[in-house]
Amino acid sequence: xxxxxxxxxxxxxxxxxxxxxxxxxxxxxxxxxxxxxxxxxxxxxxxxxxxxxxxxxxxxxxxxxxxxxxxxxxxxxxxxxxxxxxxxxxxxxxxxxxxxxxxxxxxxxxxxxxxxxxxxxxxxxxxxxxxxxxxxxxxxxxxxxxxxxxxxxxxxxxxxxxxxxxxxxxxxxxxxxxxxxxxxxxxxxxxxxxxxxxxxxxxxxxxxxxxxxxxxxxxxxxxxxxxxxxxxxxxxxxxxxxxxxxxxxxxxxxxxxxxxxxxxxxxxxxxxxxxxxxxxxxxxxxxxx
Amino acid sequence: xxxxxxxxxxxxxxxxxxxxxxxxxxxxxxxxxxxxxxxxxxxxxxxxxxxxxxxxxxxxxxxxxxxxxxxxxxxxxxxxxxxxxxxxxxxxxxxxxxxxxxxxxxxxxxxxxxxxxxxxxxxxxxxxxxxxxxxxxxxxxxxxxxxxxxxxxxxxxxxxxxxxxxxxxxxxxxxxxxxxxxxxxxxxxxxxxxxxxxxxxxxxxxxxxxxxxxxxxxxxxxxxxxxxxxxxxxxxxxxxxxxxxxxxxxxxxxxxxxxxxxxxx
Ligand SMILES: Nc1ncnc2c1ncn2[C@@H]1O[C@H](COP(=O)(O)OP(=O)(O)OP(=O)(O)O)[C@@H](O)[C@H]1O
Ligand SMILES: [Mg+2]
Numbered sequence: 218x219x220x221x222x223x224x225x226x227x228x229x230x231x232x233x234x235x236x237x238x239x240x241x242x243x244x245x246x247x248x249x250x251x252x253x254x255x256x257x258x259x260x261x262x263x264x265x266x267x268x269x270x271x272x273x274x275x276x277x278x279x280x281x282x283x284x285x286x287x288x289x290x291x292x293x294x295x296x297x298x299x300x301x302x303x304x305x306x307x308x309x310x311x312x313x314x315x316x317x318x319x320x321x322x323x324x325x326x327x328x329x330x331x332x333x334x335x336x337x338x339x340x341x342x343x344x345x346x347x348x349x350x351x352x353x354x355x356x357x358x359x360x361x362x363x364x365x366x367x368x369x370x371x372x373x374x375x376x377x378x379x380x381x382x383x384x385x386x387x388x389x390x391x392x393x394x395x396x397x398x399x400x401x402x403x404x405x406x407x408x409x410x411x412x413x414x415x416x417x418x419x420x421x422x423x424x425x426x427x428x429x430x431x432x433x434x435x436x437x438x439x440x441x442x443x444x445x446x447x448x449x450x451x452x453x454x455x456x457x458x459x460x461x462x463x464x465x466x467x468x469x470x471x472x473x474x475x476x477x478x479x480x481x482x483x484x485x486x487x488x489x490x491x492x493x494x495x496x497x498x499x500x501x502x503x504x505x506x
Numbered sequence: 507x508x509x510x511x512x513x514x515x516x517x518x519x520x521x522x523x524x525x526x527x528x529x530x531x532x533x534x535x536x537x538x539x540x541x542x543x544x545x546x547x548x549x550x551x552x553x554x555x556x557x558x559x560x561x562x563x564x565x566x567x568x569x570x571x572x573x574x575x576x577x578x579x580x581x582x583x584x585x586x587x588x589x590x591x592x593x594x595x596x597x598x599x600x601x602x603x604x605x606x607x608x609x610x611x612x613x614x615x616x617x618x619x620x621x622x623x624x625x626x627x628x629x630x631x632x633x634x635x636x637x638x639x640x641x642x643x644x645x646x647x648x649x650x651x652x653x654x655x656x657x658x659x660x661x662x663x664x665x666x667x668x669x670x671x672x673x674x675x676x677x678x679x680x681x682x683x684x685x686x687x688x689x690x691x692x693x694x695x696x697x698x699x700x701x702x703x704x705x706x707x708x709x710x711x712x713x714x715x716x717x718x719x720x721x722x723x724x725x726x727x728x729x730x731x732x733x734x735x736x737x738x739x740x741x742x743x744x745x746x747x748x749x750x751x752x753x754x755x756x757x758x759x760x761x762x763x764x765x766x767x768x769x770x771x
Binding site: 271273304305306308314315316326327330331375379 | 716
């Protein structure tokens with residue numbers, strides 16, 4: 218499903234003394250099937266932007282097109298449910314949304330709200346539970362008896378079970394251990410590859426943005442600062458640093474090597490494999506000095 | 507949704523009302539609540555209305571914001587007005603249409619009671635809009651301090667109040683966040699049949715309760731580990747300072763009281 222944002226502005230608490238401009242003149246096109254990463258300093262409007270993608274917030278100016286639906290400033294949209302069925306959001310700390318008596322019921326909550334039968338919902342629940350790497354014997358447990366990491370996975374399963382066509386992720390791995398982080402990021406990537414659903418990820422991890430995204434958007438002070446492929450974005454390290462961001466570890470390593478031996482590598486290395494290949498070829502050619 | 511709420515909210519600004527001592531403002535409001543019942547004719551209502559407007563003007567709260575925030579109360583006032591208008595059957599008959607009869611006293615009562623209501627709401631809102639919750643608590647604690655003699659746990663009550671006030675915005679924020687998370691999972695809070703909307707409360711309240719209990723426990727631990735032992739011998743970081751302008755405010759409300767006593771019929 219294609220998503221376009223045109224000149225989107227959002228003011229929180231509009232027309233009160235607390236009014237706050239959180240987004241202005243945001244233009245983003247997300248073609249169907251893209252893996253888009255949104256990076257930006259804290260407070261740059263990333264979460265606000267995400268909430269426009271399924272009508273939780275409405276633009277105070279401009280419009281958001283989601284597939285055949287349009288959310289525009291000052292207009293009422295009756296199809297919010299239809300939009301929300303298609304766009305699933307995993308919020309920051311999604312485990313805070315758990316409420317049911319059992320894990321099974323909680324995962325079934327979303328699908329059943331959107332009219333899926335109980336039998337089918339249970340099937341979807343089991344399927345998504347496997348996807349997030351949990352076993353079926355926790356289905357009858359209370360979600361509040363689980364560990365933090367397990368709760369996070371159950372909450373994610375609850376969104377996956379809705380079978381969204383667009384998956385929106387707001388720092389889904391914040392506060393997890395490194396192993397769990399990689400597992401969950403790989404899980405989202407696999408789903409993206411398998412089902413071709415558009416995935417929109419907000420992250421503070423430059424490594425994640427570099428290794429998974431097709432396209433990166435930099436948010437700065439409520440507006441889009443730059444859009445480009447990971448290679449384009451991460452080749453401008455000075456600019457990233459000036460925005461309070463960083464480059465991935467591999468790029469930082471590459472910059473150090475280039476500085477030390479006074480020679481440029483052939484390309485910006487976004488993964489360990491790329492970097493080690495480049496270093497190998499550099500060594501083969503012989504390092505000066 | 508709760509954007510326009512103004513009850514219990516503080517608007518940071520530089521105004522004469524903001525700079526007054528919270529004790530002066532509390533006493534003023536306390537006295538005002540009593541003396542407003544002295545007003546019973548046009549002259550007294552004009553005087554008390556002028557006082558209200560003066561206070562309002564001194565607070566620098568944008569009128570549009572105030573009116574927008576008071577809209578829910580406005581309907582209540584309107585309701586009271588019509589109640590008095592139609593059901594007081596004293597004085598001359600002014601108007602009659604089918605079974606609707608409006609009497610002179612009904613109209614008078616309707617207007618007076620609505621004004622009283624409006625003035626009360628305005629003055630109390632101005633108190634909370636221009637005073638930080640923490641100052642209100644400090645003010646109350648100092649004002650009630652003499653009651654300690656009678657074993658009233660003034661400090662503990664003040665602490666409870668400041669903690670609850672402190673967590674109101676947190677709770678609102680969290681409500682907003684959980685509502686959004688559940689709405690994204692297909693819960694409808696503001697559309698659809700009433701039955702479904704009532705059911706939608708459960709997925710909202712349970713996470714709220716869970717996190718509130720967790721937070722209360724964390725707060726207690728944090729306080730204990732920082733050596734909190736109750737109010738005994740505890741000094742204050744923010745000291746209240748009574749200045750001449752505070753005395754002037756109290757003098758003004760005294761003058762208002764005397765005026766009302768002289769003018770009332
Ligand atoms: N409910 C709200 N009411 C008022 N202002 C808000 C609200 N939510 C966010 N803001 C403000 O809008 C701006 C953007 O916030 P947002 O949460 O979108 O930032 P973010 O990029 O997601 O930051 P982070 O990386 O810390 O999550 C901030 O200045 C914030 O203070
Ligand atoms: Mg955020």
